[in-house]
Amino acid sequence: MRLATVIAAGRPRAALVRKGRALLLALPDERLNTVRGIAAGGEAALGEVLTWAERHPPEAYLDLDALHLGPVVPDPGAIYTIGHNYRSADAPDDTGPERPLVYGKAASSVGGDGWVVGWDRAITENVDAEIELGVVIGTTAASVAPEKAMEHVFGYTCINDMSSRDPWLDGDQWLIGKSMPGFCPVGPVVVTRDELDPADLRLGCTINGTPTQEGRTSWMRFAIPQIVAYLSRHLTLRPGDLIATGTPHRLAGPIGPDDHLQPGDVVTVWVEGIGELTTTIS
Numbered sequence: 001m002r003l004a005t006v007i008a009a010g011r012p013r014a015a016l017v018r019k020g021r022a023l024l025l026a027l028p029d030e031r032l033n034t035v036r037g038i039a040a041g042g043e044a045a046l047g048e049v050l051t052w053a054e055r056h057p058p059e060a061y062l063d064l065d066a067l068h069l070g071p072v073v074p075d076p077g078a079i080y081t082i083g084h085n086y087r088s089a090d091a092p093d094d095t096g097p098e099r100p101l102v103y104g105k106a107a108s109s110v111g112g113d114g115w116v117v118g119w120d121r122a123i124t125e126n127v128d129a130e131i132e133l134g135v136v137i138g139t140t141a142a143s144v145a146p147e148k149a150m151e152h153v154f155g156y157t158c159i160n161d162m163s164s165r166d167p168w169l170d171g172d173q174w175l176i177g178k179s180m181p182g183f184c185p186v187g188p189v190v191v192t193r194d195e196l197d198p199a200d201l202r203l204g205c206t207i208n209g210t211p212t213q214e215g216r217t218s219w220m221r222f223a224i225p226q227i228v229a230y231l232s233r234h235l236t237l238r239p240g241d242l243i244a245t246g247t248p249h250r251l252a253g254p255i256g257p258d259d260h261l262q263p264g265d266v267v268t269v270w271v272e273g274i275g276e277l278t279t280t281i282s
Contacts (some may be wrong), residue, residue, distance in 0.1 A: 001195065005034075007068040020063070077107065088249055106179035111186070131269035144229055146225040158188070161244050210254060
């Protein structure tokens with residue numbers, strides 16, 4: 001199943017997406033009209049959504065491109081980001097951290113596909129974009145073993161982990177510089193776990209059409225079951241929580257590591273099997 005969140009009548013509502021068209025959900029159980037609520041309900045909730053959707057004719061579906069998309073999870077309880085989690089394509093056996101390096105983003109930083117994001121450049125001019133495969137947590141996970149971890153994953157999405165590179169904002173913690181409004185675009189859809197194998201997906205980022213990152217999820221040092229198990233050993237993961245699983249190295253090319261986002265830039269991050277998530281910088 002593919003789900004989006006649409007801003008309709010001023011509030012977010014989940015939508016079932018099929019072949020580029022979206023059916024806005026209006027189930028009697030209001031919890032099932034949000035992605036977070038469906039994630040919490042597990043397979044039973046997915047079954048209810050499908051049963052309800054089957055009663056609606058094709059003309060009830062709207063053109064997805066014509067809708068105002070919100071963050072696919074507009075109300076995550078928490079957002080965790082994993083640092084230094086990709087090996088280099090040129091050195092696949094390089095050494096990395098002994099455990100997942102966990103950073104965070106404020107839940108209020110989420111944004112949607114097609115949104116315009118700006119910030120006070122008196123605070124920082126050194127903001128970068130990064131593609132990350134996003135994991136949406138389903139049922140609550142606490143102290144789960146790696147072999148059971150995937151049972152608590154609802155699905156996958158694209159995350160643009162926008163971050164300021166000014167060390168004076170955060171020191172070595174990287175919270176404020178990752179958490180300005182709109183600094184976590186997420187979407188355009190979430191693809192449920194049963195429909196996508198995340199083990200070896202292509203993913204990348206372009207700025208104004210120029211590639212800045214490209215890689216494969218198989219380059220991760222810590223795979224999704226390891227990440228979920230590690231986090232759940234120390235804290236409780238709840239339905240709708242987001243995990244940004246790391247980012248591939250930046251490509252050598254015309255946009256170098258000292259070039260940061262400028263007004264007018266159009267950033268597109270993409271993940272094979274999920275889609276493209278676009279952000280315009282103001």
